[in-house]
Amino acid sequence: MSYRHKTKQVITINIIETRVRGFITDIQHPKQKKKININDLELQLRRIIDNYFEMNGYGLFYEAIEALQEEGVLSPIHNKQFNGKSPALPLYYWVNMKAKESKWDRLKMMRLSDTFDFSYYEAHPEYQTEEEWKRIETLYTFLQTADVREVVSIEERSLELFGHEKFLTDPELFPEGRRFLSRIGISEEELKMVKYGEPFVFWLKQGKGYNDVQRVLIVENLAFFHTAVKLLEENVLDYEPELIIYGEGTKIERSFSFFFEMFPPKNYLFYYAGDIDAAGYGILIRLIEKFPDLTIQPALKIYRKMLECIEQSNDQKMAQSANIVYRDAFLQWFTEEEQNILRKLWEEKKRIPQEVLTIETWRRWL
Numbered sequence: 001m002s003y004r005h006k007t008k009q010v011i012t013i014n015i016i017e018t019r020v021r022g023f024i025t026d027i028q029h030p031k032q033k034k035k036i037n038i039n040d041l042e043l044q045l046r047r048i049i050d051n052y053f054e055m056n057g058y059g060l061f062y063e064a065i066e067a068l069q070e071e072g073v074l075s076p077i078h079n080k081q082f083n084g085k086s087p088a089l090p091l092y093y094w095v096n097m098k099a100k101e102s103k104w105d106r107l108k109m110m111r112l113s114d115t116f117d118f119s120y121y122e123a124h125p126e127y128q129t130e131e132e133w134k135r136i137e138t139l140y141t142f143l144q145t146a147d148v149r150e151v152v153s154i155e156e157r158s159l160e161l162f163g164h165e166k167f168l169t170d171p172e173l174f175p176e177g178r179r180f181l182s183r184i185g186i187s188e189e190e191l192k193m194v195k196y197g198e199p200f201v202f203w204l205k206q207g208k209g210y211n212d213v214q215r216v217l218i219v220e221n222l223a224f225f226h227t228a229v230k231l232l233e234e235n236v237l238d239y240e241p242e243l244i245i246y247g248e249g250t251k252i253e254r255s256f257s258f259f260f261e262m263f264p265p266k267n268y269l270f271y272y273a274g275d276i277d278a279a280g281y282g283i284l285i286r287l288i289e290k291f292p293d294l295t296i297q298p299a300l301k302i303y304r305k306m307l308e309c310i311e312q313s314n315d316q317k318m319a320q321s322a323n324i325v326y327r328d329a330f331l332q333w334f335t336e337e338e339q340n341i342l343r344k345l346w347e348e349k350k351r352i353p354q355e356v357l358t359i360e361t362w363r364r365w366l
Helices: 003-027 038-048 057-070 106-112 119-123 130-143 154-162 176-184 222-233 249-262 278-290 300-307 324-331 336-347 359-365
Strands: 034-037 074-076 092-095 201-204 215-219 243-246 269-273 295-298
Touching: 003 038, 003 057, 034 038, 038 057, 057 074, 106 130, 119 176, 130 154, 130 176, 201 222, 215 222, 215 249, 222 243, 222 359, 249 278, 269 278, 269 300, 278 295, 278 324, 295 300, 300 336, 300 359, 324 336
Parallel strands: 215 243, 215 269, 269 295
Antiparallel strands: 034 092, 074 092, 201 243
């Protein structure tokens, strides 16, 4: 093949590929994919290139489409529909979103690469924003002296580094907060910050000290908390706990870790008593799952007293908390007869609130 012929072929290839890339670039969108019919695209080429067939236009068109697919610009839609040509191409393709160009200075990235891994940002240039870079520079400055900094709360460090105390703790207000740390690969420990447990209301049995605590009763509701305190001081409360904690509904799931900031490390026995309903089941089972090294179990004696007050059951509003997995995990602690009663309550969408246990009703069992 002569040099002149080779040159002509290269020019022809460039014309086909350039035209195809031009069409694709024109319809590419930065935020959503576009669907194209490959036959429609080829038809446009045939209309604007006079000697399309003489130059083996389809063969060159095929190569251009394959190249764009390898580059990730196009993705075939595999629905068993083809363009009817040889070699065949899928009839439809997705034109993928236009990748945003890198905006960060590569030399600056290299300077900070001794501390940060920028591979995520290389693969996702859409995150290479001016605001993100400012956060990274702030982190870099902090980490240079992190070894001499004190451990503080996550809210305090968040305010210092990002200008708002809730940047790392409120996903609704700042959805990018936690994701930012994940993208840059920095842990809470490296930032010398901790998430402190929320304080809770508790009652220590009279005459007992913090070191005397061995058995702990956690109750879901405030009314029964006060009832349990009275029963404890009368020495008639089941399990004879040294400490009663007011769980305050689901709050105990956030505040439970605070216990270990107040009481000495030892093997405690935790009993939980809540409403007999979907929400109550969930609280207990999530506590058990979150703290697998602790002994946490349902206060069966108290739950059985509640079952004896089944005539006071009321309607249960089943919503997101109606988790059958939690229900079944809760039920396994009970006898078969009790499980049948609990399942019947569930099926009838009934619940037994903890408030059925008053000082007066408790005296039935004394």
